[in-house]
Amino acid sequence: SEVKKIAVIAGDGIGPEVVAEALKVLKKTEELFGYAFETEQALFGGIAIDERGTPLPEDTLDICRSADAVLLGAVGGPKWDNNPKELRPETGLLGIRKALGLFSNLRPAVVFDCLKDASTLKPEVLEGTDLMVVRELTGGIYFGDKLRRQGEFGEEAVDTCVYNVTEVERIVRQAFEIAGKRRNKLASVDKANVLETSRLWREVVNRIAPEYPQVELEHVLVDNCAMQLLRRPSSFDVIVTENMFGDILSDEAAMLTGSIGMLASASLGEGSYGLYEPVHGSAPDIAGQGLANPIATILSLALMFRMTFGYEAAAAAIEAAVAEVLDAGHRTSDIAVDKSKAISTTEMGDLIVAAI
Amino acid sequence: SEVKKIAVIAGDGIGPEVVAEALKVLKKTEELFGYAFETEQALFGGIAIDERGTPLPEDTLDICRSADAVLLGAVGGPKWDNNPKELRPETGLLGIRKALGLFSNLRPAVVFDCLKDASTLKPEVLEGTDLMVVRELTGGIYFGDKLRRQGEFGEEAVDTCVYNVTEVERIVRQAFEIAGKRRNKLASVDKANVLETSRLWREVVNRIAPEYPQVELEHVLVDNCAMQLLRRPSSFDVIVTENMFGDILSDEAAMLTGSIGMLASASLGEGSYGLYEPVHGSAPDIAGQGLANPIATILSLALMFRMTFGYEAAAAAIEAAVAEVLDAGHRTSDIAVDKSKAISTTEMGDLIVAAI
Numbered sequence: 001s002e003v004k005k006i007a008v009i010a011g012d013g014i015g016p017e018v019v020a021e022a023l024k025v026l027k028k029t030e031e032l033f034g035y036a037f038e039t040e041q042a043l044f045g046g047i048a049i050d051e052r053g054t055p056l057p058e059d060t061l062d063i064c065r066s067a068d069a070v071l072l073g074a075v076g077g078p079k080w081d082n083n084p085k086e087l088r089p090e091t092g093l094l095g096i097r098k099a100l101g102l103f104s105n106l107r108p109a110v111v112f113d114c115l116k117d118a119s120t121l122k123p124e125v126l127e128g129t130d131l132m133v134v135r136e137l138t139g140g141i142y143f144g145d146k147l148r149r150q151g152e153f154g155e156e157a158v159d160t161c162v163y164n165v166t167e168v169e170r171i172v173r174q175a176f177e178i179a180g181k182r183r184n185k186l187a188s189v190d191k192a193n194v195l196e197t198s199r200l201w202r203e204v205v206n207r208i209a210p211e212y213p214q215v216e217l218e219h220v221l222v223d224n225c226a227m228q229l230l231r232r233p234s235s236f237d238v239i240v241t242e243n244m245f246g247d248i249l250s251d252e253a254a255m256l257t258g259s260i261g262m263l264a265s266a267s268l269g270e271g272s273y274g275l276y277e278p279v280h281g282s283a284p285d286i287a288g289q290g291l292a293n294p295i296a297t298i299l300s301l302a303l304m305f306r307m308t309f310g311y312e313a314a315a316a317a318i319e320a321a322v323a324e325v326l327d328a329g330h331r332t333s334d335i336a337v338d339k340s341k342a343i344s345t346t347e348m349g350d351l352i353v354a355a356i
Numbered sequence: 357s358e359v360k361k362i363a364v365i366a367g368d369g370i371g372p373e374v375v376a377e378a379l380k381v382l383k384k385t386e387e388l389f390g391y392a393f394e395t396e397q398a399l400f401g402g403i404a405i406d407e408r409g410t411p412l413p414e415d416t417l418d419i420c421r422s423a424d425a426v427l428l429g430a431v432g433g434p435k436w437d438n439n440p441k442e443l444r445p446e447t448g449l450l451g452i453r454k455a456l457g458l459f460s461n462l463r464p465a466v467v468f469d470c471l472k473d474a475s476t477l478k479p480e481v482l483e484g485t486d487l488m489v490v491r492e493l494t495g496g497i498y499f500g501d502k503l504r505r506q507g508e509f510g511e512e513a514v515d516t517c518v519y520n521v522t523e524v525e526r527i528v529r530q531a532f533e534i535a536g537k538r539r540n541k542l543a544s545v546d547k548a549n550v551l552e553t554s555r556l557w558r559e560v561v562n563r564i565a566p567e568y569p570q571v572e573l574e575h576v577l578v579d580n581c582a583m584q585l586l587r588r589p590s591s592f593d594v595i596v597t598e599n600m601f602g603d604i605l606s607d608e609a610a611m612l613t614g615s616i617g618m619l620a621s622a623s624l625g626e627g628s629y630g631l632y633e634p635v636h637g638s639a640p641d642i643a644g645q646g647l648a649n650p651i652a653t654i655l656s657l658a659l660m661f662r663m664t665f666g667y668e669a670a671a672a673a674i675e676a677a678v679a680e681v682l683d684a685g686h687r688t689s690d691i692a693v694d695k696s697k698a699i700s701t702t703e704m705g706d707l708i709v710a711a712i
């Protein structure tokens with residue numbers, strides 16, 4: 001089959017360690033399934049700031065643009081937290097999303113059986129929780145004009161939240177499509193009783209809804225959603241919302257599963273292009289010690305196989321291998337009950353590779 | 357002692373029922389403590405839309421302005437949900453906050469012993485949770501300019517989020533004061549890695565912090581806070597944040613206590629003036645049936661005694677009476693394990709009055 005190009009961004013903290021394991025998995029699937037991948041490493045985030053003076057070097061963007069998909073480890077760390085805005089890893093993250101047109105962020109929040117007890121929620125409440133947050137990623141208050149000025153009451157700061165119908169339509173349509181392939185339930189989250197952008201959002205959702213008659217739609221106010229996620233997490237299927245609300249709610253949803261260290265995410269644009277990364281961060285405190293759990297990154301690769309390449313069989317094989325290794329009782333220290341029996345990052349990677 | 361004036365807004369749904377019980381409590385404290393109150397009822401919310409064509413009639417504002425404090429039941433309901441903006445109860449709520457200068461919303465989230473099991477969180481996680489969200493209430497994206505316009509990509513909507521240093525200073529200072537009277541811990545929540553208003557917010561917090569050296573300050577990003585509230589709720593003492601984040605986080609915090617039907621809130625301005633209301637909504641589905649739990653409203657009155665009038669003894673007496681009645685096993689149906697033994701709204705009110 002044709003050669004697929006993958007841009008690989010190891011990033012900061014535990015990023016390089018977890019990405020290395022995912023690349024072993026990639027290699028194994030070449031052998032087993034006859035795929036051909038070409039990978040190219042690119043500098044991004046804190047390490048790019050250190051080595052190149054910018055979180056998102058132009059050639060990193062070129063490498064990403066010429067690839068079919070991007071695999072990202074993690075970026076950021078306290079080292080860069082007090083830098084000026086242009087020299088912060090987050091600025092690179094926002095920049096790459098915008099530059100690659102990744103308007104949609106998918107964060108599946110599922111409960112791993114072996115991690116049921118890791119949640120702070122009661123098991124009976126969590127039972128059956130399997131939801132997907134579809135977050136708009138290149139609009140809203142993240143990308144609107146920002147300014148400082150002198151006002152009547154001293155210095156003031158302004159952020160602008162803007163959405164146009166085209167932006168809302170494409171993400172909402174995608175959410176309906178995804179819901180149609182899952183359990184046919186969509187919760188659109190907004191604050192239409194206060195925000196004009198939310199009222200536009202809700203109008204667009206209501207206009208598109210009749211195209212998906214099989215999908216049951218509910219509008220949920222963002223404050224109520226923050227509550228309902230806690231009260232009835234398993235009743236949600238797909239949640240679609242704007243950028244800022246999605247940032248907050250997807251983190252809440254991920255945390256309530258108790259499986260946050262194992263969750264994958266995809267950021268998609270038009271067509272099949274996508275950037276895939278674990279939901280967890282760069283965990284600088286445990287970096288370089290072989291303690292990191294590579295599963296979320298390996299599952300992000302599986303998501304890439306499924307969503308960008310259409311390699312469903314390989315995606316399923318990776319997911320099955322992860323399940324098998326977990327079922328056999330292997331744990332990295334983050335998810336081990338008995339930490340003395342925990343295995344290392346590379347051991348976990350090797351076991352998964354062997355199980356595929 | 358001098359006569360205190362209280363504006364009483366019963367509102368919609370269960371509002372009138374729960375307010376009636378709080379007024380019985382008020383009367384009892386007059387007898388017991390020798391206070392003198394003058395109450396004046398005012399129309400507000402849905403009922404004001406129906407009877408006066410506006411959610412916030414001018415004379416309601418006059419009544420509130422000439423009072424020392426406001427007691428509010430609840431407003432809103434499906435009946436008015438599809439009205440145009442000017443004819444919606446929420447518009448009245450935003451209007452009254454602005455008109456009365458209520459820039460600070462205090463939402464204590466505590467766990468009632470008898471309701472420990474009502475939470476979806478594990479009891480051992482919840483243990484010791486007692487936090488207060490201090491939400492900025494008259495600024496930010498709630499009150500910034502809003503508009504619709506034709507853009508390059510079709511119709512677009514705009515919301516503006518504005519904060520000036522004066523607004524941030526007064527709420528932050530208040531939060532430090534409150535933390536100083538509690539457990540000396542303050543979490544300031546923002547999204548300083550993305551928003552200019554958050555960067556201003558954080559600058560102000562850092563500038564004020566040295567005035568309160570005994571208060572331990574942490575800055576928490578809003579997405580992280582949504583997670584930490586789930587992971588370690590008992591580690592929070594006071595959380596201070598801007599309007600929109602506060603809306604979301606205070607609801608999440610209230611829900612995780614499992615005691616949302618029992619929580620009181622205060623909205624304060626300069627000086628001792630305040631508006632007090634239960635955290636719960638108007639519950640139109642159970643309105644008029646004697647099923648509503650009046651405790652949150654009665655505790656809101658206790659908060660008024662403490663915060664506006666400085667009647668600490670009476671506030672404590674009301675709180676003790678509520679605890680006594682609950683300890684004796686009395687429950688309205690919302691909190692009853694055995695619904696068949698549930699008592700009515702008025703029975704609960706009478707029991708609390710008798711216990712004071």
Ligand SMILES: CC(C)[C@H](C(=O)O)[C@@H](O)C(=O)O
Binds near residue numbers: 093094247579
């Ligand atoms: C780091 C930050 C800018 C980013 C965001 O807010 O989008 C992160 O929280 C995320 O969710 O990917």
Ligand SMILES: CC(C)[C@H](C(=O)O)[C@@H](O)C(=O)O
Binds near residue numbers: 450
């Ligand atoms: C009804 C709504 C406008 C209001 C708000 O968002 O402030 C409510 O959610 C609240 O928290 O009091």
